[in-house]
Amino acid sequence: MHASAQAATGFPNLESVTVPSGPSATPTALSLIFNGEYNQVFVTGYSHAVPVVNTAQPYTVLVPDVSVPLATYTGWNYRGSGHAIGEGCISNGAAIPFAVSTAAQAGGVDSRTTLNALYGGSRSRYQAAVAKAADALVKQGYLLQDDATNVFISNAAQVSPTLLPSP
Template identity: 40%
Template sequence: LGIGVVSQTSLNWPTIFNVLYTGLVTVRNRFDFGPQFSNGIISITPPKSIGVYYSSFVSKLDIDGNELAGIRLPPVTVPVATHTGWNLRSAAYGGNDGCEAAGSTVPFALDKTTRNAKGDRRLSLSERYNTRSQYEAAVAAAANALSSKRLLLPADVQAYITASKQPIQVINNPTYGNYTW
C-alpha cells in the first residue's frame, strides 16, 4: 500500500468549511506470487512487493467538488451536496488517514447568508434552485436525458423523480447543523 498526492488546485477541490482535503490517494503495490501464479499456483507466501504501484487515476471535479468523469447521475448533475468517493477518519480513529471505500456527502448551505458566514464558495440551495418545483423539474429533466441516451432505466427515472419530491434533511452536520428543505 502506498500513498500518492493530488493537489487541491489541480483537482479543482473547493475549500469547504470543516472539510479537510489532504490530497492523499491510496495506491496499490504490485506483488510477486511466484512464477506459476498465472496458472493459479502461489509459490511465494507472503508475496513480495516488486516496488511498483498500480496506476491510480483521479477524476477532475466540477465547481461543487463532484466528479466530472463517467455517467453523471441526477444527484451529481442536480446536486444538493458534494459527493466524494473518499472519507477521512476522525481523530479518534486514526486522524486524517483514509477511510477506504467510504464516501462523503457534504451538504450545501440552505441560503446565501449561511453560506457566506462559513466561507463556502458552493452555491446554497436557495441560490441554485429558486423553488422546490424548480429543483424537482431539474431532476426530472436530468433523469429523462439519461434515459433518452439509454443510460438509465425507466424505473430508475421514476425513482429519481419520486425521491426529488421528498424533503431533504440535514441532521447534525458539523458545518450547517440541522435543516429540512
C-alpha cells in the same frame, strides 16, 4: 487535497467552511486535507481463465457528474475521533452540504453556491431538475426508466423543506 490537484479538478477550497454537527448543531470545522492516500485499484484482465492483475498499468478513476447537487461530494472520507484516527474510509465519500442561503453561508468563507441560487428555494424546481437529468440519462442509455422513476425521481420528492422551503 494538494493545491495543484485542487486547481486541476476545480474542487472548492473548504478549509474555512464549517458544518452543523451534533445534537445542538454546533458548527464544526471540516478537515478534508488530502493526505496522499489513494485507493489501490488495479486493471484486471479477464481474458484468461485466471484473471491477471497488472499493477503497472495506470488506472483512471472517473468521478460521476452530479447534475442536480445538494452538496459538494468527495470520493474520500476520514474516520472520526476514536475510530482509527487519520486513516481513510476510502470507499466512503463525503457530502458537504450547500448552505440554504447566502445568510447561512459560514460568514462568507464558503464560496460555493447556495441551494437558493440553484433552485430558488423551491422543492418543485429541484424535483423538476432531477427528473430532467434522469430522463436525459435514460435517453443516453445510462439509466433504465424504472430506475429513473422509482429511485431518482421518487427520492427527489423526499427532499427536506428545511433545505428547500418553498413548495
